[in-house]
Amino acid sequence: MKITMTSSQRFIHPYLPQTETQIETMLESIGVSTISELFSSIPEKLRLTRKLNLPPTHSEQETLSIVKKALRKNKTVDEISSFLGAGIYQHFIPTVIQTLLSRSEFYTAYTPYAPEISQGMLQALWEYQSLIAEITKLDLVNSSMYDMATALGEAALMCTRVTRKEIFLVPSYLQPEKFQTLLTYTQGAGISIKTYPFDKETGKADLYAISELTKSHKNQISGIYIENPNFWGIIEEGVQEIGKITHDLKGIFVIGFDPISLGILKSPGDYGADIAIGEGQSIGLPMNFGGPLLGIFAVKNDRKLSRAVPGRIIGITTEVKSANRAFTMTLQTREQHIRREKATSNICTNNALCALASTIYLSLLGPIGLERLAELCMSRTTYLLEELHSIDGIKSPYFSGVPFKEFIFQLNSKFSSNDLEIFLQNNNIQGGLSLQPYFPELKQCFLTAVTETTKISDIDQFTQKIREFILEHGG
Amino acid sequence: MFKQTTWEKSLIFELSIPGRIGYEVAELSDKEKSLLSQSKQRIHPDLMRKKRLDLPEVSELSVVRHFTRLSQMNYGVDTGFYPLGSCTMKYNPKICDFVTTFPEAQNIHPYQDPSTVQGSLQIMFKLAKWLAELSGMSKVTLQPAAGAHGEYTGIMIVRKYHESQGNLEKKTEIIIPDSAHGTNPATATMCGFKTVIIPSNEDGCVDLEALRSAVTDRTAGMMLTNPNTLGIFEQNIEDIIKIIHDVDGLAYYDGANFNAIMGKVRPGDMGFDIVHFNLHKTFATPHGGGGPGAGPVGVITRLEPFLPVPTVDFDPDTQTYFFQYDHPFSIGKVRSYFGNFSIILRAFTYILRLGNEGLKAVSEMAVLNANYMKSLCQTIKGFSVPYGKDSFCMHEFVLSSKQILRDTNISALDISKFIIDRGFHPPTVYFPLIVPEALMIEPTETEPKKMLDDFIQILKDISRLVYSDQEEERNQILEAPCNTSVRRIDDVKAARNPILSYRMLKQQEE
């Protein structure tokens, strides 16, 4: 759509409100006759003269049909029976969340720099901090990071910032994405990442190896990281001891947690965590092909630690002239807009709306809901594990440690795990993540997740298909 | 007249009544109970929770009402004018939000087989191509989660590049102008570089002499926005970049101000090597009250091997999209998975909707609106534009109220509070740091002239009030805001006695 005018050819579009007459008036007020004069400060030889190779303008109707056509090529987890987890999980999202997140007063706002006009988001984020503080039993929570992988990177940086030591100890059995992100994040600060192994029998942290490692690097360890449940889905029973080892070294004890597991497991703060990080996707966010997610970052309230925390923090205070409650961003002297090159992190835009989703989620579920959800996940996981256990040709569980909502099973070497994957896919099942490409020692092993959205009938169907596969392939 | 809705600030915890639920999780069947206890028995009791969590117990309606009320005490672009400079708070088209609610967008696991996510991959592939074309870069990664995260990715690429040349020991410094955003120097530090700050010249641009004397063999690169944070186009950009390239430094383009240049000029043609975009600014994806955003990064051909893995490619033989892990000098990963897909999808939809011609019109109208406001604002008594007074600005400009401070002791912060009282979001204040009493105004292309005029009128009113000889009138400014859900907030108290969670609040009350 184009109309020709005396001074210019105006492009008419619903997002561009100025009319031709208004443009004329505005140009006159500026003292120029064309819009292109306003761009005269761009050196002539740099100005684009050709048309860029971009799509043409589309109407709303056309745009919608193009997007739909593309997205239709995707197969959603609603159409597949999916047992994929390994960091991102399919949990049910109560309808209330989407409804409240679509309040545009929330989602079309910027970071609450002008607090008086942004109390709603500030209070919601303070409540987010409060809910996370409650489930982790750590008082100081920032108002979000991008995801758990970057939260781990920031935690490692924080450990070195506080202790001035340079070795950060992590499990060798981290989610590969997270491990790679950690390696990137720690390069600039010259931090050395050392790994400790798991016990080959139980799948839990090898405590002996940890204590040997700490002996050989006695005064260099900034912190020790452990996940509970760990990447194999197993509950780490040595956490308390590892916390003690860390504190004896004057290191910082960092826990990675699954928020849902805290419905039945003790909180990181209960067993000595100085920092706890988590992935908030499982509490109220769609999987979204892996983003946006929610990096949870909680810290023990201690002066030395609180000054080293990355990210935005909301505090509760009052109006200047009354005792009325008010919320505001606080402890900002740690942040990039004030401290610049000395800031604790460069993070500016975070994942506030995702934090809001989790706030609503935890408010809806309450203490009983979260407990029951954790119990459901754990019991159905046990069910799948037991069902697979009864199949000849499958080792389930692969490790003897107790799993929470995922575990590893192994296919006997008589069969090809590739064939199994194809067989399952043909039967519309994504049976889990094949671990061998990332951990070569875990031959023919699959990491399989079960949540409350996994129906008993899905589990039965899954195990039935595995039985069929084994029969067909000469079991 | 503006009057923000005001509700009592009850905390969600204070609405709690034992026994209420807001969402019911199914009860365990007997069989499930026995499976559970079978597993639980095998865990040391020390690891199990003994006492239920102290979470609020509220009904579904309570939750809905609580957060609806909170939303009413918040202000977004849909509520009104948001000329927050540097943040590009333009209208966020509803179609872009709508498409993200499709199950085919939301209910996709990142580890699904690539054959089942061809739609998402196609969208990512195309958006990356379009961004490359818009910026004059050769390849784009969509992985970074925000602008600062894009900066981080870009400067890690600078690091890796020098490492690959065997020069990392020597290349230790990043040059940044004093007008830069705080994320720039903070990023340089995170990537292990020393920041070298160079002063701006009297026009607010890079001082070539200062740059020449700051550049040495240690210079690893430079971070710059163009137009810069004053909204001024750096005319000497080619010279600047040549100075950096002459010592084998890389030029990084902070794309926060991309809204000024679409279809007009490209960072690649200016000579930049690395560019980030803020999809939550230029490409109209909503800011979410603080995020999530997305900060894709583009690089020139020579730097492609350093990009984070994976990128998305297309195989013409099989007509399929796939993840490309072949970046031999990759910096690794900067986050989990592939990027903020729902933000990427919004930007994809936005570009389709505007198209080539539309994006150019966006920049033209953004620049027109800014210049219109600048031409009128700088004539108001007490306000001035310290840099670029007599030239055209790009998509934003920085007004200073230093004269008002000098004459009346009323600060830019006071002024911003009064603007709120009239129902507008205030401009960015006290940034960039080189402008005293800065009010950074970015109207964006989506605001109608009437809105701009109304805002200008407020500044005129402010000027009249601050210079009034009646104390009452001056007090209207000093006591603002009074039409918001709270009045001025005690930040000092918040920092001196930090209460950062309900647990801390209870501890204090006890």
Ligand SMILES: Cc1ncc(COP(=O)(O)O)c(C=O)c1O
């Ligand atoms: C000039 C400039 N650079 C960088 C950033 C950082 O972007 P983000 O907030 O997305 O991390 C911003 C936005 O605040 C900015 O205005």
